[in-house]
Amino acid sequence: MPDTLEALRAGQLHGVQRLDLTQLGLRELPREVFALADTLEILDLGGNALEDLPADLPRLHRLRILFCTGNRFERIPEVLGRCPALEMVAFKSNQIREVPAAALPPRLRWLILTDNRIDTLPETLGDCPRLEKLALAGNRLRTLPARLAHCEQLALLRIAANRFEVLPEVLLTLPRLAWLAFGGNPLTLDHEAAGLRQTALPQVHWGQLQIGALLGQGASGQIHRVHDATGRPRALKIFKGALTSDGLPGSELAAALQAGRHPRLIGVEARLSEHPEGADGLLMPLIDPACRVLAAPPSLDSCSRDVYAPSLRLSAATLLRMAAGLADALAHLHARGVAHGDLYAHNILHDGEGQAWLGDFGAASLLQALPKAQAQAVQRLDVLAFGHLLDEGLARCEAPPPPALTRLCVACQHRDPTQRPLAGDLAAALRPFLD
Template identity: 45%
Template sequence: MTLSPAPDDTLAQLKAGKLQGAKHLKLSNQLTQFPPQIFELADSLEILDLSGNALTDLPSDLHRLKKLRILFCSNNQFTHLPEVLGQCESLSMIGFKANQIKHIPEQAIPTRTLRWFIVTDNALAAVPNALGECSKLQKLMLAGNQLSSLPASMANCHALELLRISANQFESLPDFLFDLPKLTWLAYAGNPFCNAIEQALISQLHIHPIDWQSLTLQHVLGEGASGVTYQALMQQENAQQLVAVKLFKSGLTSDGLPRCEMHANILVDEHPNLVGVKGVIHNHPQGVAGLVMPLLDADLKVLASPPSYQSCSRDVYAEDCRLTPQQAQLILQGVTQAAEHLHAHGLMHGDLYAHNILWGAEKVVLSDLGGASFLPLDKPQLTQKILKLEARALAILAEELAAVVSSSGDKTVQG
């Protein structure tokens, strides 16, 4: 049973004892204290979302919620991760994005059960050694902190598949990352060691400015972690054309810095299997950063949905998704060519997933460069290690495509 009334009603219903049996509870009411009535749901509650409040701590007996699997406390006022989390016997996903967290106690990590850990946009200078004991950890999101290293114990994170360390203070990539057997999706742009690489690549390019006044926004095409994309009409001299306009939400995204995403788009220029870019927005009245891109064919459809809470690191394909071998081959070849173009221009995509792939009868587009990272081309051995991760992502995509090829056809998909 999932209950999701209007936010103001939810707290009132909770206090009135009307949410018995609820598995999923979301409260966003500028709370400064944890409502004790939540404990009345201990026999059923699995997902608790307390994001968007003013909390600074959690009760020391939170572990009474024995079925709690997923906890979100983003956009609150925590300065530390509560130690009690380490005592929660079923907790597999923890999200404390956009707080003011400076310290994570070793005891706060539920090492036996943790699969997905999000502490993006905080003030961490270190993360605990206990992460290395998390044998089930698959996704670790640390972008937008003050980290300059990761604990050596993390060499034991053999299940880790996705790592975001963008917009931190790393002077180099930790060597052990490339020995992790399942690491596939890595984002590291916006760190000191690659800022110089980024600037060197971008300094050689012309960045075309597009005045905000020449754009008329029409309707929303899509929204992601980093921003909102609109269809818009662009006036240039005596001509008008339809374009896509992406406006970034803030100075930091779940993947890293908008600056890095904008530079990545400019760097790769045009390719038939990439979205492309027309220019960068200038003179926005609120100073919002944005990109102007070609408008893609409305018939293109997204290949799959992003990972669910259950799938964690794997995209979710519709149950009725069926491809012919030829369609699967078209998709894989298009994405491979897009990735090769990125690599040749000094970039790794870093988020090569089916949910970032648009496709139609004759066209395939790899989108979203939010997780793209600049390759250390002056260090060819390191570059090759990084690109092996992208090869792993392509191999996973090939496996997924093969799994949705119509049973009547040949399931062989050549990478």
Template identity: 50%
Template sequence: MTTLAQLKAGQLAGATRLDLACGLTEFPREIFELADSLEILNLTGNALTSLPADLHRLTHLRVLFCSDNAFTELPECLGQCAKLSMIGFKANRISHVPAAALPPQLRWLILTDNSISQLPDELGQRPLLQKLMLAGNQLTHLPPSLANCANLELIRIASNRLTHLPDWLLTLPSLTWLAYAGNPVEMAVTVTGDDGTPNIPWSELELGEVLGEGASGIIHKAIWKPQALPVAVKLYKGTITSDGSPQHEMHACIAAGLHPNLIKVQGRVIGHPQGQAALVMSLIDPSYRNLAALPSLVSCTRDIYEPDTRFSLDVALRMARGIASVAAHLHLQGITHGDLYGHNILWNATGDCLLADFGAASFHATTDTLESRALQRIEVRAFGVLLGELLERGEGAVSEDLIELQKSCCQPDVLARPSFEEIEGVLSSI
């Protein structure tokens, strides 16, 4: 993290990225001295309420992060920034989004955890829009103009006030990852103590090292003392994430049930001293590792794989079968995962795999309706993207059947895509 003193001393000439988190209440004018080079500006974690009207003087600015500040309105000056494509204003106090604040090259907009009840119709006039993150607001509807956004692939609208999913949303040709839990539209599914999931007293757990941390919680290695069993304990945070509510994630984990390609839930923690929600889960064998890394600022909606990642076609096919099987299982339970991605898949050298992270999961009707069918086929496109990534890294000749399956999963006509049951049939025949 650079310092304000370095900026004011002129020591950052030529910098392409600037990160400042030092309690700023005003935009430092010295930033304009970097106008010839600055591409990424991160002002997250300050106390800003406004940006300068001449922000467009930063002619190379592509990415702007202003999360965890005190903005009540998305600044109109953003709309004048010719190259600005990624905007992040998570966890402010924003209630108003003016049309003038939307730059022409807008590709990725993050307005998670604010107080927005309405979005301008002009949002649908940004043809490059690919990623839209709106969880934790007060939206009762979405602008119908978003139907024009043919490139829109990821939408997070969890924890709002939507009473229905508009028809156009379910027909967007590129929509791949959708999270809408915690809205009135979501089918009411209550996970209670009667669901068969054991309650595990906090006093029976001995926490050890941290295995990982995500937006929704922290995972510890632990011992379940009465059984002397090594387990993993996920302690959920209470704040809204970019995907939605951690509480909804926990409910989806439990409702998902048992499947060979899911991490088994051992029980629900009770009696935590601070009342924190937590789950006890089976400990994953250390031979498993993440299939991919999160998307980058450049890739936007596409995972990042290590350059030397390669699979035999047998291993790639084994993983594809496993993920298709678990997705079919979830859909039968009325659950869409919402984040079916390589970075949420754990795998080992033989192609065994586990689908993890239910932070973007949503519930839908288990009956066969046009809506439930469309919601499931949106997730099929996510599988198609994943299958393409596996095949690109496969060693050996790929069968025409696999190539055609991948194309079918990603075709723009949502309801023409196969179901996961049909996908399983094709994969089992290869």
């Protein structure tokens, strides 16, 4: 079977909607791509040697999604601003210093600029009314455009591992912002370092563990089934040790340690030592393998919202029990000075009967460095995410739940962040349904 580039040049890909031209050493976009203009919607050019894109790229008039990860771009090509259908733009891990205002497509919904060299963004980013997901971790930003306040659809923002000394106030008024990561900035680094030094946690030597099957992996690392020195099964998360889309592994480690233990959190039992490659890791309890993830992560189409199995149904009692446990876990985190930042169904394991466990601190941030008003505002972002979880659960409920749960769901999703309850209020309201 010919490779994709050969097939493209031979005219054998007529009618395709997605084209992957990755890891081919390309220095320019093959002209044959334009023969697909009437059908091509997704173009992946990752892992090449591209520095620019052709001026006639808008001929791909159906192009919705463009991946240019791991190339040699130093600025976002302005031609993107003339692509009529372009919604998702990904330039992760390039050498980008400049984001021209003219480069922003009119239908922009999802922008990924993780791991570049950007120190400023254009004010016109605030003129993208459909912007829903913005990934900026690992740059050199100190401020955000004031006009970002106009982006009322913005739901997920990653600004971890930049140069912020204060958290931009503009973020705390956005009506739909539910998932925020800001660890690994100057405003949090001292607290993260202090937490890593001061937290008393046992260490487990790599040589004491028997490494088993891979259970899963995320942006920051891999989780393996292991057996400890006594033969007990455990889960071990091994960090990749590099910047992820959520931020820095050190920030995640600091947040996980500060979170402490709670029956509805996938907690931490020990810290890994003496890994042969120097990797950091955390030993965690192994959740019953019969448990499953509540939903799949967002898709290219759903953007910031999880994807649930069409067959999933929950009884009212199951939903109440699950909501009560997770609210209690969230209240525990906030009381410990941790904002989760990624309160999603795809980070929740459940047993189908209402027992649920929240994990993954990859986007978590420490709140101690923030003024009290800002800390509470960030907590209410987590509360909005909790409201989305409730809303998604109610949509899959087999029987009408108590009206109080519906009212709580509405309160958590109030457009005015200051009108949302705090996690402690949620936990108190749902405590009668805890085990």
